[in-house]
Amino acid sequence: MMAVAQPKIEKETDDCSLLPLVHDIIKCMDKDSQDVHQELAKLKTKIQEAREQISNMPGIESSPQEQQQQLATLREQVSTKNQLLQKYKGLCMFDVPKAS
Amino acid sequence: MRRSLRELNMATAAEKSTKQRLLSVLDDLEVLSRELIEMLALSRGQKLPTPGEDTQVLELLVQRDKEFQELMGVARQQGKVHHEMQLLEKEVEKRDSDIQQLQKQLKEAEHILATAVYQAKEKLKSIDKARKGSISSEEIIKYAHRISASNAVCAPLNWVPGDPRRPYPTDLEMRSGMLGHMANLPTNGVNGHLPGDALAAGRLPDILTPHYPWQSSDVSVGMLPPHHGNDFGLEPPGHNKENEDDVEAMSTDSSSSSSDSD
Numbered sequence: 001m002m003a004v005a006q007p008k009i010e011k012e013t014d015d016c017s018l019l020p021l022v023h024d025i026i027k028c029m030d031k032d033s034q035d036v037h038q039e040l041a042k043l044k045t046k047i048q049e050a051r052e053q054i055s056n057m058p059g060i061e062s063s064p065q066e067q068q069q070q071l072a073t074l075r076e077q078v079s080t081k082n083q084l085l086q087k088y089k090g091l092c093m094f095d096v097p098k099a100s
Numbered sequence: 101m102r103r104s105l106r107e108l109n110m111a112t113a114a115e116k117s118t119k120q121r122l123l124s125v126l127d128d129l130e131v132l133s134r135e136l137i138e139m140l141a142l143s144r145g146q147k148l149p150t151p152g153e154d155t156q157v158l159e160l161l162v163q164r165d166k167e168f169q170e171l172m173g174v175a176r177q178q179g180k181v182h183h184e185m186q187l188l189e190k191e192v193e194k195r196d197s198d199i200q201q202l203q204k205q206l207k208e209a210e211h212i213l214a215t216a217v218y219q220a221k222e223k224l225k226s227i228d229k230a231r232k233g234s235i236s237s238e239e240i241i242k243y244a245h246r247i248s249a250s251n252a253v254c255a256p257l258n259w260v261p262g263d264p265r266r267p268y269p270t271d272l273e274m275r276s277g278m279l280g281h282m283a284n285l286p287t288n289g290v291n292g293h294l295p296g297d298a299l300a301a302g303r304l305p306d307i308l309t310p311h312y313p314w315q316s317s318d319v320s321v322g323m324l325p326p327h328h329g330n331d332f333g334l335e336p337p338g339h340n341k342e343n344e345d346d347v348e349a350m351s352t353d354s355s356s357s358s359s360d361s362d
Binding site for chain 1: 115116117118119122123126129130133136137140141144161162165168169172174175176177178179181182183184185188189191192195196198199202206
């Protein structure tokens, strides 16, 4: 499972790397190829797409530490409310006298 | 000094959100890649760049790219945590709703119980009050019989239309009583009497003589009607035994019940 997950994570991180595109541009410049402009456009597009992706990603408005604090608070809230409900539902305040 | 600045930078970087850091690193990547490409382009021309500068830029570019990739990994992780937080928030909302519902039911139960307790206390007060002022049922029944005996609640069995008897003192009876005689006194000119009225003399015609159950059988004509003052007392002086018999007879008469309603 980990072996399958790891390549996927590596692929995801490689997808957001800009170095391959920069490398392609440098190669084209060395060869004096006409594809330089095309590669430059690709780099520009990739940077723009990265910006849009970052804007749409959920949960990154706070730092990881702040997010963990919020998560702990929410878990505590759920636990407290569950306990409260269990307490009230299981509470019997009246002793019903036996019918004589 | 250097350590405190370094700590300040770290603290500042930690306070920044992941989004801000990502955008900042991406801007740096854009600038560095553009600079590198420009330097390489210039190196092909006549002007030579400063030696080592392109290496420095390249190293920075690689470093920034690595940082960008790490931050993207953190951002993805934060996305998963955010999803879990959304689920927890929904659960919190559901629990809040359950608690509110339970609170509403408890309030309702409290109101019902408070009302029941109040009513029970009022009933207990009434019971206690009744016990303090209790009266023997025998006396109440005797009292009821005496009221019934005067035919005030039900006509006599032999009463027919035209019978002058009434369940209240009639005009003739009033005039033939003490009050009527008081009116005859010279000093009392307020309650006069009708001239030539035989009743004023204290005499009643035979047919108009009322016959009350409590009257004894040897009452002669013309005698004044008996004084009614003590008839409704529980223990009247000179209580006639015949009255008791009539009362007992009345008590057996179902028609004398006060429950009759017209």
